[in-house]
Amino acid sequence: MKRGVPLIITFVVGTVLIFSVFIPPMENLGENFTLFFDIIAVFAFFLGGGNLLRVHLTKLTRRKRDWEYSIVTIVGFFFMLACGLFKIGNPGDISASLTAEGSWFQTIYDNVFVPLGSTMYALLAFFVASASYRAFRAKNREATILLIAAFIILLGRTPLGTFVTGWIPDSFSVLQIPNLAIWIMNSPNLAGQRAIMIGIGLGVVSMSLRLILGIERTYLGGEDK
Amino acid sequence: MEHFALWLAAFLTLGIISFLYKDNAWYKLTEAIFVGLSAGYWFVTLFWDNFYGKFWIGKGEHAYLYVGAFLGLLMLLRLIPKIGWISRWPLSFIVGATSGLWLINYFSSNIMKQVQATIFPLFSSQYGAGFDAGAATVIGNLVIFLGTFTGLVYFFFSKEHKGAFGYTAKVGIWVIMITFGASFGYTVMSRMSLFIGRIDFLLSDWLGMIL
Numbered sequence: 001m002k003r004g005v006p007l008i009i010t011f012v013v014g015t016v017l018i019f020s021v022f023i024p025p026m027e028n029l030g031e032n033f034t035l036f037f038d039i040i041a042v043f044a045f046f047l048g049g050g051n052l053l054r055v056h057l058t059k060l061t062r063r064k065r066d067w068e069y070s071i072v073t074i075v076g077f078f079f080m081l082a083c084g085l086f087k088i089g090n091p092g093d094i095s096a097s098l099t100a101e102g103s104w105f106q107t108i109y110d111n112v113f114v115p116l117g118s119t120m121y122a123l124l125a126f127f128v129a130s131a132s133y134r135a136f137r138a139k140n141r142e143a144t145i146l147l148i149a150a151f152i153i154l155l156g157r158t159p160l161g162t163f164v165t166g167w168i169p170d171s172f173s174v175l176q177i178p179n180l181a182i183w184i185m186n187s188p189n190l191a192g193q194r195a196i197m198i199g200i201g202l203g204v205v206s207m208s209l210r211l212i213l214g215i216e217r218t219y220l221g222g223e224d225k
Numbered sequence: 226m227e228h229f230a231l232w233l234a235a236f237l238t239l240g241i242i243s244f245l246y247k248d249n250a251w252y253k254l255t256e257a258i259f260v261g262l263s264a265g266y267w268f269v270t271l272f273w274d275n276f277y278g279k280f281w282i283g284k285g286e287h288a289y290l291y292v293g294a295f296l297g298l299l300m301l302l303r304l305i306p307k308i309g310w311i312s313r314w315p316l317s318f319i320v321g322a323t324s325g326l327w328l329i330n331y332f333s334s335n336i337m338k339q340v341q342a343t344i345f346p347l348f349s350s351q352y353g354a355g356f357d358a359g360a361a362t363v364i365g366n367l368v369i370f371l372g373t374f375t376g377l378v379y380f381f382f383s384k385e386h387k388g389a390f391g392y393t394a395k396v397g398i399w400v401i402m403i404t405f406g407a408s409f410g411y412t413v414m415s416r417m418s419l420f421i422g423r424i425d426f427l428l429s430d431w432l433g434m435i436l
Contacts, residue, residue, distance in 0.1 A: 002310045006317035013318055017325025033322045036293035038275040040315055043297030045268050047304070052264050069257035076261025084269025098273050105269065111230035112237060113266055115426070116259040119241040122423045125416035126245060132413065142402045149406025150413075157414050174361070184407055187365045191372025192404025194339050195397070198373070199380045201335025208324035208331075219320050220313055 007214045014212035052077065083108060149184060156181020235431040238423055343373045372400040 017033065020026035056070035082088065089104040090096045099106045132150070137143065155161035161177035168176050174183060210216035240255030280290050296315035303312035345366040378390065379397030386394040429435040 002313070006313040009314055009317040010321035010324070013321030014325035014328075017322055018328060020325075021329050030322075030326050032289065033326070035279055035287075035290060036296060037319060037322070038271075039280050039290060039293035040297045040300060040319065042271045042276040043294075043300045045271050046301060049264055049268055050304075052260075066253060069253050072254060072257035073261035076258050077265045080262045080265025081268060084265065085272065098269070107230065108262065109266065111234045112258065113262055115234040115238045115423075116241060116255060116262070118419055119238045119423050120259065122416060122420035123241060123244060125413070125420045128413050128416055132409070142398060145399050145402040146406040146409070149403040150410040151406075153407050153410030154413060157410075183365070184403065187368040188372050188400055188403040189407040191343075191369045192376055192400045194343055194369070194373045195376025195380065195401065196404070197335045198339050198377060201331045201339070204327050204331040204335070208328035211320055211324040212328075219316065 003217070003220055006220055007217070011212055011214060014208070018212075049077070080105070080108065149189075152177060152184060153181050231431060235427060238427060242423075339373075343370055345370070371396075376400050 013033075016026075017030055020029040053074065056073050058064075059067050059070045060074075083104040084098060087094055087096065087098065087103060087105070089102055089107070090098075090100050091102050092100065096103075099109070155164070156178045161181070165176045165178075173179050207216065211219070237255050237258070240251045243249055244252040280294055296318055300312050300315045303309045347363055347366065375393050375397035377397070379386075379394040379401060381394075384390060425435070
């Protein structure tokens with residue numbers, strides 16, 4: 001019951017969806033099932049939000065290191081929830097758009113969430129720079145190829161690339177760094193991407209078969225749980 | 226209110242950037258705000274878009290959506306240890322449905338269509354009345370075909386990479402390295418443009434130094 005039923009569900013649902021592609025009246029079954037996913041995701045988020053609260057409340061009550069910041073996280077979470085669920089400051093009733101101009105939810109999104117998110121990602125520029133210092137040491141042939149490709153792409157997307165190779169006559173325009181960058185993106189890069197994509201595709205197909213046939217069972221967790 | 230929002234955005238932006246100096250209280254504060262607001266933001270968005278929008282409003286037209294809600298409720302049984310194992314049912318539904326959908330979709334999009342798009346004719350009416358492609362097109366097509374083929378040979382680990390097979394795999398790893406280099410260059414550029422955007426916000430919107 002604990003492991004048999006889930007395996008049967010996986011097999012039946014997976015098989016039905018595969019066959020539905022070949023049976024015209026059932027063509028839309030996949031789309032309908034993805035709607036279920038969206039609804040299940042909401043309930044799953046109850047667990048996710050609950051877990052976030054549990055972790056931070058534990059930290060708070062046990063006065064663990066940096067527990068003060070847990071208060072900020074919890075307050076931020078509930079504040080955003082209240083603003084969004086009750087549509088505080090919305091210029092209409094509860095049925096008005098969540099992102100209406102002047103709503104607290106949208107104001108926080110524009111002035112807190114977006115600046116924080118984009119700065120967090122922008123910070124990665126510095127970590128990528130330090131990673132590139134390590135990667136860009138041409139220790140062997142493969143690293144040298146990576147270095148040259150990355151260097152051409154970087155230069156090709158900046159005015160410096162045009163400035164450095166702008167003197168090359170049009171008959172050899174492919175040697176101009178911006179054009180070379182485009183060629184690398186459209187030919188060897190595309191080939192490598194395609195090899196990776198085909199590899200991923202084969203991997204997904206084989207893993208899907210393993211899951212549907214019940215060979216792969218790790219998603220069910222431990223035996224006794 | 227507008228001024229307050231601007232100063233708040235600048236305060237938070239500088240808080241995140243302060244991490245470049247070292248892990249400090251200002252950064253930890255902004256990080257904690259970000260974590261709390263993110264969780265709240267996604268919960269609210271999922272609730273209104275997926276639950277209210279699809280399930281609540283459309284419940285009359287699409288009764289089958291109750292199945293999704295029922296499976297979602299089963300998911301919550303994880304909170305009751307004695308019957309927590311029932312939460313595996315919606316999980317196995319998702320795993321089964323995803324496997325069924327992906328098996329067909331990936332086979333079509335990632336394998337069949339990619340193979341089809343890799344093998345180009347060198348002489349074809351699609352290149353014009355002369356039935357011939359220019360040198361650049363032919364070279365480009367050959368690079369794509371040979372690059373994909375050698376890349377796939379590199380990923381084939383069921384045979385030892387020795388002899389002619391090994392040399393082909395060697396060319397494959399070079400192609401993969403070019404791909405990684407190009408992706409790396411692109412990532413650096415995108416992060417840099419984000420950073421320039423934040424600096425632009427601080428200097429022009431906040432401080433008004435750039436007009």
